Amino acid sequence: MTEQAIPRRPTRHWSRALVGVTVLVTLALVGCQMAASFLYNAPANVISKAYAAQVSWWMTPLQMQNWQLFAPNPISENVEVDARASVGPSAAVTSWVNLSAIDEAQTDGDPAPSHLTMNAMRNAWIKFIQTHTSTGIPLANSPLAGTAQGYLENLVLTYLRPHESQTIDSIQVRFVTTLLSGEGRTAAQTAPQTAMMPWWPVTQS
Amino acid sequence: MNRFWNAYRRITESAVAARGTAALRIGYGTLWTLYLLSSFNERLTAWGPNAPWTPAMARAYEAQIPMFGWIRDWLTAVAGLGSGAFEAFYALAVVAGVLFALGWRTRISSLLFCFVVVALENRSPLITDGGDNVLMIMSLFLCFTRCGRHWSLDARRLRSRPTDDAAHDAADTGTAEVPEWRLELRAVREQVANVLHNGAVLVIAFQVCVIYATAGLYKVQGSMWQDGTAMGFVLRLHWFQPWPALDSWLLAHTVLLALAGYVTVFVQVAFPFAVFSPKLKYPSLVVLAGMHLSIAVLLGLPFFSLMMLVGDAVFLSDRVWQAVERRVSGPAYAEGMAGVAKPTLVFDGDCGFCTSTVHWAERWCRPAVRFVPWQNLDLAAHGLSQEAVTSSVQWLGPRTSVTRPIPHGSAAVARTLLRSRWPFRPVGALMLVPPISWLAELVYRLIAKNRYRMPGATPACAVPAPAPSVPATSVASVASATSEGSAQGAGDLGGGPDHPRAGAVGVELAEGDHAD
Structure with missing residues (x-):
């Protein structure tokens, strides 16, 4: 086949040198890439700590990645995100809406659930608890706390708005966490725990 | 020293895994397109100007990470778009996926693909999962590969063009139209492209290894993976539970789950080493494929x-891919059948749907089978009755004796598929095995009954008459009867009238049709 036939080799000095330099540069880049990729992904160690700045320069932002999938231990609790709203001129408070149940109903029996139902609320919750205390106070050293709260607010509103005819003035979110039963876990530990967030006013757009 | 130069030649003169990277291109391009199409209804909530992750948040988020200005502009490209521009971008993203999968001007389309994937995925980083992550990284690496050399529009274009060898020969004999320096430049370009490709393939393979190895290394540290209870927790998470009944069934089998957990961890940790041995590589890939399918469901x-399965494809050697290539596009069964009389499939030439199905089969299945409309056939000579040929397709194989019944209907279709090229052959085999064969027959009858209501090409003997014994006049009369009498044809339900085109019978059946 023609693909196997070698068309022609470069014959001049300059062109052969060019190819040679390309080989050297490529080898160097591939070496750096492999080292950086390994150090970035592997469990933290002496080398990755020593070269943290260089590794991060090489890998972020285009190659950011995280493969700690269900590891070291999988999450072993179920989280239910509930929300309620204060609506209308009388500021009437609605009953709690189980937002997770809405997602689960969507996912149930769907061979290809959408990214929004599968990932949006989970990631919003993770980002929020990473940047806030259990009572919803922003952590002092997290510059993204405001962003995480704003995202959770907006996301919650996309769930509430279709069911609410009146204007939503403020919302409240609570996380009901249930530790899954397992060896060495008492009934008291596996009882649902509720973390109540403060009321957040909704900026009308 | 000799070994060094051999390695140098391999790097500069050949492109390793050229078919593997083509598989990655087709896989990722197709998955991306399907992803966008399946997300079409919620595209505005996911990435639009009014998405919960507002443009301001996207910018604030990217501002936390130090990066070059042009990369920042790239990652926030979609955040700045108004609704009209966003729709245009979404369309562009779909087009980029299609072009990349097809391999149209692959150098350009791979850059375009990488651009749209990274831009759109970073518009809403909080709805992404590992699959989006893999896709972003791979789209970046694939820009450096020659993933368009096989199974692409580029490859087709190059095949149809006079090869470069001609220009070469011309250069060698001194009658060159092409100046020498251009040939030299072309040779340099070829080698530089190979070098970049081979480097990128190594990086892609390493990336896949790193994913498995780190996923495995982290699991090894976890007490739940050690004591075998991890899967029992994962399957109880409401976040990931599309089939709760299936999960509760599996949860009852704790030993099975522990075993599955251990196999997963072992194969993941061992994968970077297994790829160096074919004996270990292919079983590992099979286990990983099983793991991915389980995760999928x-x-x-x-x-x-x-996304992960497509990435694994880079480890299949070019030899394996070539075998697949031969199977899929090769001369298939026809070669083995050389010298043996071709079997014949007798179909209804009056039916537009049947005719276009035959055209389709000839184009795509390429079976070693003759298709003959019964109108062009001496039925009695082949032991066929008018009733039989109007109710279903008939199979005239070389071994059909008088005593054996003639295969018809779905059995005849299955035999045709058995003699087609590769992807259709197993389908044909399956269609002959009960209980699938019963189901196939049921479906066949349903279609055959309603075949005149189905869309199709100009009916009838558009297929060239293969039987020279048929007088030309009778073919002409069949054709004219069809063109005049499509209304009558609509009444021909295949219920077995002796002369379906005789006016009275046709009308009668048409009335029966109305009565239904």
Whole structure:
């Protein structure tokens, strides 16, 4: 086949040198890439700590990645995100809406659930608890706390708005966490725990 | 020293895994397109100007990470778009996926693909999962590969063009139209492209290894993976539970789950080493494929699983891909059948749907089978009755004796598929095995009964008459009868009238049709 036939080799000095330099540069880049990729992904160690700045320069932002999938231990609790709203001129408070149940109903029996139902609320919750205390106070050293709260607010509103005819003035979110039963876990530990967030006013757009 | 130069030649003069990277291109391009199409209804909530992750948040988020200005502009490209521009971008993203999968001007389309994937995925980083992550990284690496050399529009274009060898020969004999320096430049370009490609393939393979190895290394540290209870927790998470009934069934089998957990961890940790041995590589890939399919179904993450499966394809050697290539596009069964009389499939030439199905089969299945409309056939000579040929397709194989019944209907279709090129052959085999064969027959009858209501090409003897014994006049009369009498044809239900085109019978049947 023609693909196997070698068309022609470069014959001049300059062109052969060019190819040679390309080989050297490529080898160097591939070496750096492999080292950086390994150090970035592997469990933290002496080398990755020593070269943290260089590794991060090489890998972020285009190659950011995280493969700690269900590891070291999988999450072993179920989280239910509930929300309620204060609506209308009388500021009437609605009953709690189980937002997770809405997602689960969507996912149930769907061979290809959408990214929004599968990932949006989970990631919003993770980002929020990473940047806030259990009572919803922003952590002092997290510059993204405001962003995480704003995202959770907006996301919650996309769930509430279709069911609410009146204007939503403020919302409240609570996380009901249930530790899954397992060896060495008492009934008291596996009882649902509720973390109540403060009321957040909704900026009308 | 000799070994060094051999390695140098391999790097500069050949492109390793050229077919593997083509598989990655087709896989990722197709998955991306399907992802966008399946997300079409919620595209505005996911990435639009009014998405919960507002443009301001996207910018604030990217501002936390130090990066070059042009990369920042790239990652926030979609955040700045108004609704009209966003729709245009979404359309562009779909087009980029299609062009990349098809391999149209692959150098350009791979850059375009990488651009749209990274831009759109970073518009809403909080709805992404591992699959999006893999796709972003791979789209970047694939820009450096020659993933368009096989199975692409580029490859087709190059094949149809006079080869470069001609220009070469011309250069060698001194009658060159092409100046020498251009040939030299072309040779340099070829080698530089090979070098970049080979480097990128190594990086892609390493990336896949790193994913498995780190996923495994972290699991080894976890007490739940050690004591074998991890899977029992994962399957109880409401976040990932599209089939709760299936999960509760599996949860009852704790030993099985512990075993599955251990196999997963072992194969993941061992994968970077297994790839160096074919004896270990292919079994590992099979186990990983099983793992991904389980994740796809049990955890509701099909896109993530498919992205990983496509990435695994880079480890299949060019030899394996060539075998697949031969199977799919090769002369198939026809070669083995050389010298043996071709079997004949007798179909209804009056039916537009049947005719276009035959055209389709000839184009795509390429079976070693003759298709003959019964109108062009001496029925009695082949032991066929008018009733039989009007109710279903008939199979005239070389071994059909008078005593054996003639295969017809779905059995005849199955035999045709058995003699087609590769992807259709197993389908044909399956269609002959009960209980699938019963189901196939049921479906066949349903279609055959309603064949005149189905869309199709100009009916009838558009297929060239293969039987020279048929007088030309009778073919002409069949054709004219069809063109005049499509209304009558609509009444021909295949219920077995002796002369379906005789006016009275046709009308009668048409009335019966109305009565239904």
